Amino acid sequence: MSQTLAKPVADLIAALSRLPGIGPKTASRLTFFILREGGDLAQTLADALQALRSGTVQCEHCFNIAEVSPCPICADAGRDHRTICVVEEPLDVLAVERTGAFRGVYHVLHGALSPINGVYPEKLRIAELVDRVKATQPSEIILATNPSLEGENTAAYVHQLLLTAGVRVTRLARGLPVGGDLEYTDEVTLSRALEGRRAM
Amino acid sequence: MSQTLAKPVADLIAALSRLPGIGPKTASRLTFFILREGGDLAQTLADALQALRSGTVQCEHCFNIAEVSPCPICADAGRDHRTICVVEEPLDVLAVERTGAFRGVYHVLHGALSPINGVYPEKLRIAELVDRVKATQPSEIILATNPSLEGENTAAYVHQLLLTAGVRVTRLARGLPVGGDLEYTDEVTLSRALEGRRAM
Numbered sequence: 001m002s003q004t005l006a007k008p009v010a011d012l013i014a015a016l017s018r019l020p021g022i023g024p025k026t027a028s029r030l031t032f033f034i035l036r037e038g039g040d041l042a043q044t045l046a047d048a049l050q051a052l053r054s055g056t057v058q059c060e061h062c063f064n065i066a067e068v069s070p071c072p073i074c075a076d077a078g079r080d081h082r083t084i085c086v087v088e089e090p091l092d093v094l095a096v097e098r099t100g101a102f103r104g105v106y107h108v109l110h111g112a113l114s115p116i117n118g119v120y121p122e123k124l125r126i127a128e129l130v131d132r133v134k135a136t137q138p139s140e141i142i143l144a145t146n147p148s149l150e151g152e153n154t155a156a157y158v159h160q161l162l163l164t165a166g167v168r169v170t171r172l173a174r175g176l177p178v179g180g181d182l183e184y185t186d187e188v189t190l191s192r193a194l195e196g197r198r199a200m
Numbered sequence: 201m202s203q204t205l206a207k208p209v210a211d212l213i214a215a216l217s218r219l220p221g222i223g224p225k226t227a228s229r230l231t232f233f234i235l236r237e238g239g240d241l242a243q244t245l246a247d248a249l250q251a252l253r254s255g256t257v258q259c260e261h262c263f264n265i266a267e268v269s270p271c272p273i274c275a276d277a278g279r280d281h282r283t284i285c286v287v288e289e290p291l292d293v294l295a296v297e298r299t300g301a302f303r304g305v306y307h308v309l310h311g312a313l314s315p316i317n318g319v320y321p322e323k324l325r326i327a328e329l330v331d332r333v334k335a336t337q338p339s340e341i342i343l344a345t346n347p348s349l350e351g352e353n354t355a356a357y358v359h360q361l362l363l364t365a366g367v368r369v370t371r372l373a374r375g376l377p378v379g380g381d382l383e384y385t386d387e388v389t390l391s392r393a394l395e396g397r398r399a400m
Contacts, residue, residue, distance in 0.1 A: 005294060006255070006256045006265050006266050006267045007255065007267055008248065008251040008252045008254075008255035008256050008267070009252065009256060009265055009290075011247075011248045011251065012245075012248040012249060012251075012252050014248075015241070015244045015245045015248045016245070018241060018244075019230050019233060019234070020229070020230070020233050021226070021229075022230075026221070028291055029220070029221075029291075030219050030220070030222075031252070032265075032289060032290060032291060033219060033220050034219070034249070034252060035252060035253075035256065035265060036310070041215070041218060042249045042250070042252050042253050043249075043250070043253075044215045044218075045212075045215045045216070045245075045246075045249050046245075046246040046247075046249040046250045047246075048208065048211045048212040048214075048215045049212060049234070049242045049243075049245050049246040049249070050242070050243070050246045051208040051211065051212075052208045052209065052212050052231070052234060052235060052242050053235075053242050053243075054208075055206070055207065055208035056206045056208050056209060056235065065206050065209055065232075065235060066206050067206045067207060067208070089232060090209075090232060091228055091229075091232060094205060110236070
């Protein structure tokens with residue numbers, strides 16, 4: 001193997017294999033694609049990777065990934081700073097922003113509780129959220145963690161911590177996804193949709 | 201979107217999306233994984249990408265990707281330089297090397313003929329193979345292109361060109377894959393296995 005695979009090729013395959021969902025086969029395929037591409041792809045990727053860490057910070061208020069702190073959302077006086085939407089990841093901020101239905105601010109936990117995977121409360125931005133709530137006295141905290149086991153546990157844990165803070169804590173509605181099909185909806189989702197039914 | 205996604209993050213997502221099989225969703229997931237990783241992953245990847253082009257060459261004889269030219273295989277006097285195994289890609293060299301059953305040398309075409317995708321003979325190292333055969337008078341050319349439509353066409357094309365060179369041209373055997381199941385073998389493979397049956 002080592003005799004026939006040039007070291008730079010083997011090194012890139014090894015580095016790409018460290019990414020989630022990319023095994024040695026895919027890493028080889030990507031490496032030879034980049035080699036064959038010829039153009040600027042390798043350099044573009046290398047530059048983007050180097051800029052990633054040097055060019056980004058976590059916002060001091062919401063811990064979203066941004067170029068400056070405070071981030072554009074926290075710095076926007078036109079947004080409702082009394083409503084904080086708590087999400088697991090920066091990509092969740094994007095998802096909520098895309099709806100155009102939220103004009104408040106965010107708090108990114110950077111994960112969900114998962115003791116089995118070593119993710120304890122102190123690994124997440126939970127203490128910072130509690131401090132922020134105490135310091136800024138918002139009117140509502142929307143817990144928008146994922147509707148998964150870890151997300152639910154995280155929401156329940158954060159809710160407990162905020163009980164004494166005198167703030168309204170809400171959770172995103174569970175129910176049928178728009179465009180979904182009743183027949184193919186799992187029982188848990190359907191029973192949540194029944195529980196949460198609304199007058200028309 | 202652009203307001204909530206830091207430019208370095210968006211840039212890396214865009215660059216990763218140019219890789220085959222990686223869409224915007226996977227690119228986002230990889231980007232945030234790299235961000236969260238914290239360690240040296242971004243730098244390791246950036247360094248490996250930069251070394252990839254500066255640290256590799258195509259071997260002047262076999263056109264395999266190597267650190268030096270001639271590559272270690274072509275430079276190895278212990279190998280049989282009169283048997284040339286013609287493959288589509290550098291990874292195919294690895295696959296044949298792993299068998300340990302081949303002690304000859306290689307010729308990497310860097311693709312297979314596919315006129316519909318703009319891959320004509322002049323895009324591949326076919327002329328170089330013909331020149332090499334004329335210059336070095338090998339005893340056997342093994343056409344080890346893939347058993348796909350493109351691979352078969354490429355083998356047939358190369359075979360035509362070598363007809364007048366007075367060299368023995370062979371093709372890898374087609375038949376049942378080891379560990380395969382007769383019941384699930386496609387008709388074409390099974391008929392090839394019948395055609396190529398051998399006395400026990």
